[in-house]
Amino acid sequence: MLHKLTIHELHEKIKNREITAKDIASDVFKRIEAADGKVKAYLSVTRDEALKQAENADKEIKAGSVKALTGIPIAIKDNICINGIKTTCASKMLENFIPPYDATVITRLKNNGYVLTGKTNMDEFAMGSSTENSAFGATRNPYDLERVPGGSSGGSAAAVSADECIAALGSDTGGSIRQPAALCGVVGMKPTYGRVSRYGLVAFASSLDQIGPITKDVTDCAIMMNTISGHDKCDSTSADVSLPDFTKALKKDVKGLKIGIPDEYFIEGIDPEIEKSVMDAVKLLESMGAKSELIKLPHTGYAIAAYYILATSEASSNLARYDGVKYGFRAKGKDLIDMYMETRAKGFGSEVKRRIMLGTYALSAGYYDAYYKKAQQVRTLIKRDFDEAFKKVDVIITPTSPTPAFKIGEKTADPLQMYLSDIFTISVNLAGVPAASIPSGFTKGNLPIGLQIIAKPFDEETIIRTAYAFEQSTDYHKKRPSI
Amino acid sequence: MKITKKEVEHVALLARLKLTEEEKEVLSKQLSDILTHVEKLNEVDTKAIEPTSHVIKMQNVMRDDIVTVSLPIEKVLANAPDRTDEFFRVPKIIE
Structure with missing residues (x-):
């Protein structure tokens, strides 16, 4: 039953020579064999490499x-x-792509002795909120196989939730770590933009993308953050700032902590059980000495509109590289242009095409000022909202998602409805601030609820401290799906 | 905002995407719906507001002009859908 444990629990056992790395790897792969036929969290499982890595360990x-x-x-x-x-990238376009190099986060994990279990499913090119946009089939929520795990890092969140790995990495452009973490009942952090190198992360929207950890508890989140954070000369947008030891923030102490509750996040359409869970969490933190106040983030209502212009514009440019020449899928065409158009028609799925079209439209002649520039200006105002709020409070607490996990197929027909499921997570990416989702309870139907904690740039430590204090006073993080 | 089928065709050409007739119909409706939602942004007064392209204040990042080891050609070409010798091969461009 080693697969049920956390990084810090296994680390102790390894240090005390109670177990070997091979014991852990064998146990986790046994679990994958038993559970992944149902959950479908993985696109590929790397057992042979893992056993070699475990032997080396x-x-x-x-x-x-x-x-x-x-x-x-x-x-x-x-x-x-x-x-x-x-x-x-869960795309037919890269179905056979074998990278000739390691992402910087992978180099860092390797240097710290990790064992790779495999690559997890996602929405194609990270575009989606349910992992249904994968070209290779949907992942299921381990708490209810009829429901989505969230997305786009749905495979990573489901794998952690179902104990098919000990921890995972995801990426978050508009909520793609936090929303699936919330829907699967695990911890997910999107670090400050620039905290973690994006070198080797396949680009979706470069000014918003960030890699982050998905873990079983807050302690593991801090351990993973210690490993993956830091300046990297291969990513010119990674920040050259001092690196704290995030595990030092694991203190059950929120005395005097100022919590902001944004009015704008408690909107019509939010599930009442989720609203209650979040407010109960704030009360619990208050009972431990924190103080809360209502705050305003006035431009929240414009975040989705701004995001779907900016993210799609950046995506339309980033995905121009898939032309069937240097790597990836190529279709036959009459001439060069026809080859490009056939390749992209057959290689991309419908959500990716929709976003490329939207982004291309927004950047095309005559529309740039009306859409792209306007959205960038609104982005400035959204960022200012956070700057103002953090003059008064240390953290902002909100729900992570307006609803618990929805049914597979429920939102696929209407892209706008799907986009609205990111309503609480998107502003954070536009502002570049860090945020985490942690388990804060369960609905009457036994679906996980997530609580989002947001802090000012490069203050992940206050998120970890708040999350840890809450976690240590509750036992939601200990619950696992009965799959 | 109404996006006509003709506009969809124009943008698809810019984006180098071949679309079926059905895809054009669906995208015309879906893009219209999404852009109607985006029109919400016009409620916001953005006069004299600087656009944000990037949240970190940054200037150009330069590295020293030193020759370093690059990936070997075989590794770079390994993923190519078509190649000849040490080159990527594409359909004929010049008649």
């Missing part, structure tokens, strides 16, 4: 070297490049 352990992730089986979202391992 055991040699290191014998030699007396135990690093933060030595022997820990971790799943990686399939838009993060690993040298020699297929990285598909």
Whole structure:
């Protein structure tokens, strides 16, 4: 039953020589075999590589070297490049793409002794909120196989939730780590923009994308943040700022912490059980010495509109590289242009095409000022809202998602309805601030509820401290689906 | 905002996407719906507001002009859908 444990629990056992890395790997792969036929969290499972990595880890352990992730089986979202391992972005376009290099986060995980379990399912090119947009089939929510795990990092969140790995990496452009973490009952953090290198992350919207951890508890989140954070000369947008030890923030102390509750996030359409869960969480933190006040983030209502212009514009430019020439899928065409058009018609799924079309339209002659520039100006105002709020409060607490996990197929016919499920997570990416989702309860139907904690840029420590204090006073994080 | 089928065809050409007749119909409706929602942004007064393209204040990042090791050609070409010798091969461009 080693697959049920956390990074820090397994680390202790490894250090005390109670278990070997090979014991852990074998147990986790047994769990994947038993559960993944139902959950479908993985696109590929890398058992042979993992067992080799585990053997190496055991040699290191014998030699007396135990690093933060030595022997820990971790799943990686399939838009993060690993040298020699297929990285598909859940797209037919990259179905056979084998990266010739490691993403910087992978180099960091390797340097810390991790064991790769496999690559996880996602919405194609990270575009979606349900993992239904995968070219290789939908992932299921481990709490209810008829429901979505959220997205786009749905495979990573489901794998952590179902104990098919110990922790995972996801990526978050508009909520793609936090929303699936909330829907699957696990912890997910989107770090400050620039905190983690994007080198080797297949680009969706470069000014919004960030890699982050999905874990079983807050302690593991801090351990993963320690491993993946830091300046990288291969990513010129990674920030050259000092790096704290995030595990030092694991303190059950919120005395004097000022919590802001934004009026604009408690809107019509929010599930009453979710609203109650979030308000109960604030009350619990208050009982431990925190103070809360209502705040205003006046431009919240414009975030989705601004996001779907900016993210699609950046995507239309980033995805121009898939032309069937240097790598990826190629279709036959009469001439060069026809080859491009056939390749992209057959290689991309419908959501990706829709976003490329929207972005191309917004950037096309005559519309640039009306859409792209206007959205960038609104982005400035959204960022200012957060700047103002953080003059008064230390953290902002909101629901992560307006509803719990929805049924597979429920929102696929109406893209706008699907976009609205990101209503609470998108502003955070536009402003570049860090945020995490942690489990805050369950609905009467036994579906997980997530609570979002937002802090000012490069203050992930206050998020971790708040999350840890809440977690240590509750036991939602200990619950697992009965799959 | 109404996006006509003709506009869809124009944008699809710019984006190098071949669309079926059905896709054009569906996209014309869906893009119209999404852009109608986006029109909400016109409620916001953005006069004299600087646009944000990037949240981190940043200037150009330069590196020293030093020759470093690049990926070997075989590795770079390994993913090519078509190649000849050390080149990517594409359909004929010049008649």
